[in-house]
Amino acid sequence: MQSHELKLARHPQGKVRPSDFRLDMVTVPEELTPGDILVRNSWLSIDPSVRMRLGPTGPAGYLPPFRIGETLTGLAVGEVLESRDPGFEKGDTVLHIKGFREFAVVRQGSETLAGAGGVTRLDTSVHPPQSYLGALGSSGLTAYVGLQCIGGLTSGDVVWISSAAGAVGSLAAQIAKLRGHYVVGSTGSGEKVRFLLDELKLDAAFDYHSPDLVEALGCAAPDGIDLYFDNVGGAHLEAALYHLRTGGRVAMAGAVASYDADTAAPSPGNLFQIVAKNLTVQGFRAGAYDHLLGDMRAEVGSYLRDGRLVVEETVFDGLGSAPDAIVAMLQGRTVGKTLCCLR
């Protein structure tokens, strides 16, 4: 059987371009080995973190970079076509990490990623399958863990969330709002600022292209902030350190400012604020918190069922559009969860 797969054609020079990828046709083996499951992928998760695996070297301690000619991996949802694992049968909807291809041969106990754990059967009777890539998957887990475990969200805290119109940010912002916090969001365009205020009902929002980020945050949160949910790093983190109150926290989920930059993003020049104000800056990857997936799905799932959560998706059509999806997401041209639909 023939399957299209998306491969890394070359390491990006500066910002990622669609021509850095290549679509190849490969042959999927006819015969499955015992334990194998053949899946037809239906939804691919397009995540900012893919950027860190495209260069010749990646950050220490992170997932290894892709090699030239290697098929990309990433979270995906698909339908089981054939199974030689007694725990799965034809027709099951499953979550796994062999995205970026039409057909995937997967098995339990292989590589894991946040919210995936090898291969997981999904209950799609209540929520649509792609929600397990977003609100009920790794985006939701990142938002939940960042607020709950890392941010130590406490009654009365003022929260700032960057990339608040993004997959993780839009969930973190709404969860914090639903828990009764004053929530400030920042994003990259006037249109997305209106989305934050009108759709997500945040208390304040601003465009990070404003000439003075420190001043913009000061206007949005005049009495300071207690928690900064950081998806960006760089100048955003600097503004947060400036406005955090004594004992404040930073939950660092990502540093998209440095992922796809032509030059290194400037680091905050005011790290001494961490000492002066007894601040805590803690980084995390949701993958280390898979044991909280059930708790997260209970809370976020109830919001979804009650219609209290706005779930925005930007969907690209077909595997051939995945390079465009990656580029658009990294350039901030998507809203909410970025997905690639293969059906």
Add this chain to the structure above:
Amino acid sequence: MQSHELKLARHPQGKVRPSDFRLDMVTVPEELTPGDILVRNSWLSIDPSVRMRLGPTGPAGYLPPFRIGETLTGLAVGEVLESRDPGFEKGDTVLHIKGFREFAVVRQGSETLAGAGGVTRLDTSVHPPQSYLGALGSSGLTAYVGLQCIGGLTSGDVVWISSAAGAVGSLAAQIAKLRGHYVVGSTGSGEKVRFLLDELKLDAAFDYHSPDLVEALGCAAPDGIDLYFDNVGGAHLEAALYHLRTGGRVAMAGAVASYDADTAAPSPGNLFQIVAKNLTVQGFRAGAYDHLLGDMRAEVGSYLRDGRLVVEETVFDGLGSAPDAIVAMLQGRTVGKTLCCLR
């Protein structure tokens, strides 16, 4: 009565110089108001943090800067000459924050600083008075809190301590050693490296002037580190983020690299490591942990009594030498606790 006091003559231009200070003669009131205590200072604590109060503006959230012509304050030990507070009597040895002057009028409930709490009577029957400025005072508390509360020191942790020949660093390094850890220290000269190895008995030590800090730390701790006790910031912090293992911690006690710099110290360019390796960077000032002073003195006091702790002091003689003491300390030319003796 006449008393010499050290005043800020001008804000330093670049690095601090002795001419930035001025010694003035002032008159101490003959009659004490009820509640007042007249103290003759005998020991002044010379701390790196004084640097942050010499500029026209200081870091947000920190102690306010000194005004031109204002007498400096700082931790001091002295002898009560006269008391109109029933809790103190003539001859008591006390700790207070009105240093940088020969005679001080102090009272309970006024300004507090780490390990001071207004005015505190000291028991000098076992330990000499100046130890309450160092090992049993704010230096000891900073070392203790940084390891214990902020660093979450756990059995088997590999620890790196910068400024390890300094007041706080030399205590933190020795406490970690006495608790059985593998301890790496860094400092600013070959002579001080030998002090760390020969006197403090650290497992490894290096001079931070080495051409490649990342490589120097890598040689000293080939399997990585779990806790970085940061007194320096800048490139030191960058090297730590590079070598910290997953789940590692940074206890940020200070950022002396940026205190007395001609230009802004470069910030770490690898903050994404905090995300990639689930790191926690937490700042603190010992002043917020005064409630642990008793616990600290119990542990450190027992080491002192048993002769298991090397207490190094660099002593300057007379109030007139305080500007030289400040400059020498900031330039890394002192070892251990820097003190000014007024007797």
